[in-house]
Amino acid sequence: MDQILIQTLHGLVNGMVLAMVASGLTLIFGIMDIVNFAHGDLLMLGAFVGASVLGVTGNYWLALLAAAVVIAVLGAALQVTTLRPLIGRDPLTTILATFGVSLVLQKYALWQWGPSVRQISEPVRGDFTLFHLQYPWYRIVTAILAGLIIAALWLFLKYGKFGIWIRATTQDRVMAQAMGIPVPLVYTAVFAIGSAMAAASGVLFGPFAGVTQTMGFDFTLRAFIVVVVGGMGNLGGSILASIFVSLLEAYAAIVVSPAQAVIVSFIVLVLTMLFRPTGLFVPTPK
């Protein structure tokens, strides 16, 4: 029983971080039909930028903000230089392009920060006792913060002028243009927002496991799984799927080792593709 409660908490915390990563990915896919294989690497770069700023200033919250801003600018520049020229081409070309960007970003990180693991020390110290376990407060703070950031994104999309532009463009790009919405700018902005969310997730996640230049791939993969399971381009679906898959993994870890528990998410992915290819959390097809 203790185990189940602990793993529920664990699954929820991981799920919230994953939801933050996936919401950026799904937003980009929904509006541009771009499968961004560099998403996890933007997260990794964000974590490195955060670690560096933290090293210099000693202020975690400043590091979080700086990482989001720096990676947003980088994301916007990437979109303008690499992806904008490919709009309207075969989706395969954008997949290859983002895959290439992913490799470049990884090698850049290796060159800039070296192969060793960087630590980001958590801003909130202390544990609380959960049954036989000392559970760090920082994980709880992370989950709440991720929840707040996702809620802010949702409010922005729902009520902001720019949010309406984004949603209109997602639904009908041609009509959005006819209404005078500057669609190329919307694309770039969405890419920047998605990148910033990834970078912030990287800084939030950093204290859990350290920062390495290969940490991105794992996140790209896991974010993809939940984006597909939740329904491509469906923000709410991706968030629910993140929590769902993370909880399943956490429960599976009770029975098998955590490394093997990852298999559960792949099983969910395959089953979803087989029986519900539009996604588990899509009530009606768009």
Next chain:
Amino acid sequence: MLVLDNVDAHYGKSHVLHGVSIEVRAGEVVGLLGRNGVGKTTTLKAIMGMARRTGGRITFEGRDLHGVPPHGLAGLGIAWVPEERRIFRLLTVLENLRTGLDRPGVTPARREELLEKVYAYFPILKERRNQAGGTLSGGEQQMLAIARAMVLEPKIILLDEPTEGLMPRMVAQIQEIVHALHREGVAILLVEQNVPLTLDAAGRVYIMEKGTVRHHASSAELRADQRVIHEYLGV
């Protein structure tokens, strides 16, 4: 104001428009008649930069539209009401209108005025303002599509088959709104299959066949001599 001069257009690989020349002067309602598939909709899409123009020139107030990005046309004063209406289905009625209202240079006061104006024309939209666009009936969606174009404060509206598939009561309402827009001085390029409505609303009419303009006359002339209508439209 809007001049199409010998325009050729391709849709994919097929050559759809062959030397179309049309002019709409400021404040004028001009009809574009023809059977299905003669290129009326493509003519409007060529103006909007959505069909590949392969020859000729399209100018608006003397400015060549070639090179104007698709999202720049609304700012010049060109609004488009497509045949399929293309309501943003998951956006509410008010959000649909906001896509045209939230543009630079519109003060909050002006915004309210524009909203009140379209709500006065289409009270049903005010009633349904918080409902998703996709849940409206066909006629309501058509009203929303026209209202959405109106809030752009356009100089010309490209109106593509606004009465298609609507009940007679709705058709009458659309006809009224075309008259009202005309009185306000908005030019309209009206693509229609409904001949009586077009002859009533428009001052001049172009008749298209096989991707080109075959006939051009005032509505009065066409009303007096219906042979042309019979010949090209078979009605």
